[in-house]
Structure formats: C-alpha cells, structure tokens
Amino acid sequence: MLAACWFAVMKAGGIAVSTMPLLRAKELKAIIDKAQIQHELCDARLADELHQAMECLPMQVQYFNESSADSLEVAMTSHPPDFRNVDTAADDTCILAFTSGTTGIPKATMHFHRDVVAICACWPRHVLRPLPTDIFIGSPPIAFTFGLGGLLLFPLSVGASTVLLEKVSPPQLIEGIREYGATILFTAPTSYRNLVVNGHAVHGTSLRKCVSAGEALPEDTRAAWKDATGIDLIDGIGATEMLHIFISADEADSRPGATGRPVAGYRARVVDDAGNPLPPGAVGKLAVKGPTGCRYLADERQRSYVKDGWNLTGDAYTMDADGYFFYQARTDDMIISSGYNIASPEVEDALMQHPAVAECGVIGVPDEERGQIVKGYVVLRPGYVADALMARQLQEFVKKTVAPYKYPRAIEFRTSLPRSEAGKLLRYRLREGS
C-alpha cells in the first residue's frame, strides 16, 4: 500500500516529498513554488486539496489509486519494465525535504545522492544493525526523513522488507505488526506511550527492535515499554537538516535520560553562544558535524543553522564526562521565570509521571512580575475530573518530583493537544493560544 503522500519532480531533477493532508493550501503552495515543481504524482483521493493549492501553477499531474484511463497505473502498463538508470553525480541534489514547520514557514533542505548513501552507512550499520530477514514497520510518513530512512532507505539498503501502512494509529500499528510479522518498529514517543496500553498485544509478536525519534523520550515511557514488551527502546535524535539520526545508543549502550553518543561518522559538542565548547555538565547549544549537514535552498536561515562548519540544531543539551548527550529542550522552549532557566520537557516528564495525566504540554507565558511563568496544558486519563483540586494535586506533584520553583503556576485542562502528523507536540500553537 502506498501511503497517502505526493511526490513531485523538480525542475532540477530529483524529488520533493511532502504529506498532503497535514498541509494547509498556503503551505503547499509555498512548497510547490520553492521547489519549482513541474510534475506531480498524487493520490486521487487528495485531488481536491492539490487543486486548491495549484491555482494557476503550470504543472503536470498524474493521479494514482484511480481507475480512469489516464491514471498512473494505466500509464505504467505502456512502459517496458526495464530502463536505463539516469547518470547522476554524488553531489547532485536528489531530495528536497521540507522541515516539519513547527515554528512557521517550511524550509527546503537539499540532500545529495551521497547523503542518502551516508545515512545508510552510519546509524543503521552501527546502532540498529538490521538483518536482511527483518521486516520494518512504523508510523512516520516517508515524506518525513525519519520515515524515509526507517521505512524505505534502511530496509532496502540491507535487502530487508518494509510494510507501508496507510493508517498508523496504535491499533492499526499493532494489527500491522501481527499481520506482517514485523520485526523493527519506528515511531515517536507519544505513539509508544499510547501503544503501551496495549503492550500485551505486542508482547510475544515477532517484534525485536523499537526505535524512538522526533521528540525527547521520557524515561517513564522507556520503562513502561520495557515492562510491557520486554524490548529496550533505541532513542536517536535526527533532524530534517541532517537527513537522519546523528546521536543515539543501541539497547546495550543506552544510559538513563541520555539520547546517546554521536553516531559513527558524526561529531557532536555542546557550545556557548559564541560557539566555544563547554565542559561536561554545562547546558548549551548542540553542535554537530558529519557526512550530512544542512543546506537550505535559498534561505537566509542557513547562516544561523551552520556556523564554522558546525550545524546548530536549535536544541539545548548537556554532555557527561563519558560523552553521553542529555536533551534539555529546544532552545526556544527554555522558560525563563524569575531568572531561573526551566526546560519545558523536564516539567512535562514530571507531570506525565502522575497517574491522572495522559498527555501534557508545557510552555512559558508572559507574566509581569516573573517575566514568564510555567503553564501546563494537561489531557487527563479517563475517569479523572478536570477541576481546581486536580490542578493543585498536579502542581504539588511537580514540586515534589522536580523542584518547587519549576512547578506550573497555571494549569489548563484540554481534551487533546496540537500535534504534527509525526506526533510532535506543537508548543508554538499552545503559545499562540495562550
């Protein structure tokens, strides 16, 4: 089954990928413009959305998943099955991957043919170590480079197979794992958290390796997954700009609370605002260097992402004396309240340890006296009542679990939280609404 996304051929040759349903017409138009798309392959079920975005843009569109005489399926039958490979150079751009846009207008990152080969030679070979007999499955769309690597490039690069599910909610993932005998699962921390509820359904299946990326992995999610399934999660931080994972640890090498160490081929360090390396234990900006790196297409923001050859991912990290990297927050998710630095994810982790909390998101909101105060948005588990008493209980719980000054002075109950299709919490949406 082909996931519901579209592929478009750019003027320069190569492919721009994006998943349509999550994009508003405005964003889609910006992507089409930026990549100078000339030909598109689109799922027929998404034709209306594509039309809205296209307006007078001159493009050739071919639809698939439809029965008409001009469908892609029919067009393919008139072509011979063998073809000559296009002659490409290692440093030709082959992918324009659009950033997931958690902060605003999507940026296009250019990746070369050699980058695609490099990501297959680094993290999978040294951390995941898949076998040709493995069957990959997961939730990220292949238009997101986490999914592109995990569900397409990595399995194919070792001769393994992959299951591309169209719908990837927890019950559908479990069904897919059972039906196809999947052995390697790729998904985001929230998805593991939701899957844990059905952990027994995963227990005893063919699943042998589970990869978490896209957001920080809370320790209690890691522990709950291990309890429910017996499998140790493999955490890894990647970025669209870097194409795939560059800090990670395998099951045997992981350390509580740490993302891991730089993947073979990559170097990483924690730096201050001037770019100077900081000693172990200090919180600073994560800087990485390796065979892949950021190349924004025609975007001023290149200058702030890459400095002196180091990629600045926008994450605050610390490193311990053994070279393990510990995630703190996105640098713009550091809350400064009465002069204290408070990392949103640390408060979220604490809230999530409370049995009443199903999901939560923490941001800083403006406050006259303190500059900012910590505010928590909480989705309760069924059976708990969203009232002032519950808010007070959660506040007391955070005071005891982390530190009194980090507790959320404001709590708002919600029935759901804004997330990207890849499962990432969209804190900027919470900020917009605060």
Ligand code: 3UK
């Ligand atoms: C955050 C993490 C803590 C971090 C991605 C694997 O997520 C991917 O790419 P994006 O461009 O976002 C990048 C940012 O997401 N992040 C990702 N993984 C982790 N934070 N722990 C993690 N394990 O802020 C990073 O800068 O959407 C992930 C492979 C390919 C990818 N594109």
